Amino acid sequence: MKLTERMPAYPVRRPEVIAAAVDALQRGEWARLEGVPETEAALRAYHGADHVWFVASGTAALEALLLGHGIGPGDEVITTPYTWGATVSAILAVGAVPVFADIDRITAQIDPATAEAVITPRTRAILAVHLFGHPCDAVALRAIADRRGIFFFEDGSQAHGARLAGRTVGRFGHGSAFSCMGLKLLAGTEGGYCVFEDPDAEARAWLYGRHPRGMDPARREGLAEAGLLDALQLGWRPCAVSAALVRAALPWLDSENATRRRNAAVLRAALDGIPGVTLPPELPGAQGCYHLLSLVYEPEITGVSREEFLRRLNAGGAGAFIYIPIPIHRLKRLNPHGYEGPRVFWHEQLLRAGIDYRETSCPAAEWRADHSVEMGFNWTQDNPRAMEQIAGLVREAARR
Secondary structure, eight states: OOOOOOOOOSSOOOHHHHHHHHHHHHTTOSBOTTOOHHHHHHHHHHHTOSEEEEESOHHHHHHHHHHHTTOOTTOEEEEOSSSOTHHHHHHHHTTOEEEEOOBOTTTOOBOHHHHHHTOOTTEEEEEEEOGGGOOOOHHHHHHHHHHHTOEEEEEOTTOTTOEETTEETTSSSSEEEEEOOTTSSSOOSSOEEEEESOHHHHHHHHHHHSOGGGSOHHHHHHHHHTTOOOSOOOOOOOBHHHHHHHHHHGGGHHHHHHHHHHHHHHHHHHHTTOTTEEOOOOOTTEEOOOSEEEEEEOHHHHSSOHHHHHHHHHHTTOOEEOSOSSOGGGOGGGOOTTOOSSOOTHHHHHHHTTOOGGGOOOHHHHHHHTSEEEEEOOOOSOOHHHHHHHHHHHHHHTOO
């Protein structure tokens, strides 16, 4: 069986979106040292937040979040081993130590109980990821953080516009970070943004990577008088054209997400009853946005290896792949013990902290890495026929 329906091109660059980028170019806005206040205002309104920055990337947004809250060398940040590496890279970049909590092996989201279990006196924060566009249990995680006196941060880089209990992800934590690179749900070219709950954390982060031109004049003057206003910055300046693309695309985000959800509902019903194949459920009260389609595939049940299942899917035109082949705590470059390869700067900080990830146990993450298959899901137009075809291809590929 082969798919005859094709996903629309993504991101959707409507005429209004292209016009916004052209307008920025025609006005000579290659860069704006003061930042991009128009885009930040639009994002503040969307999230109902008072403090939002647009920066150079999602990784920069995570760094700003951590540094603004005073997290650095020796501090522990609990996070998931089942995510894209930038989440962990940001922790390492500020000199902190990632500590890994396990996940729910079906949903792939961080498990609040395992996160609380690894809190130590050195823990400063939990950094959760809303993976594949689906909200994790941010309510439970924030409650744990508040009870234990630590921060809770959200990485929403795959979940722009996803909601839990009627609130957008990114509004449950003390702060949150989002990527807006060109393949995300809210896509520029490259870029990202961070949401701060605490204005003092925003002010502290400013000194690390934003030009003083955009700062409140009174604060700028006070910092200058104190000798704290200088050029020691990390280069988080955003691309003005990318910011224009994001601002112009934002009004369509919710409708595109709603279309993705409708298509996913049709697909979920069509996949029902296929032995060994599971489309993970969403949390009660959650509205995911299906950045990627992640299937749990169990060859022990189907009798068809995952490699053969992938081969059959791709022969039919599914474009399937494995998004996280190895949980992060098992990556060679993360582990300094017995490492052979080019120098890695974070090895020293991990050794000083006495970290040995060979002793980390996250069995659900390791199981999920061996039992997942992903596909792109940029179905921003209703297409029940395509969903039926995908389900038919999955059914055929899983048949012994």
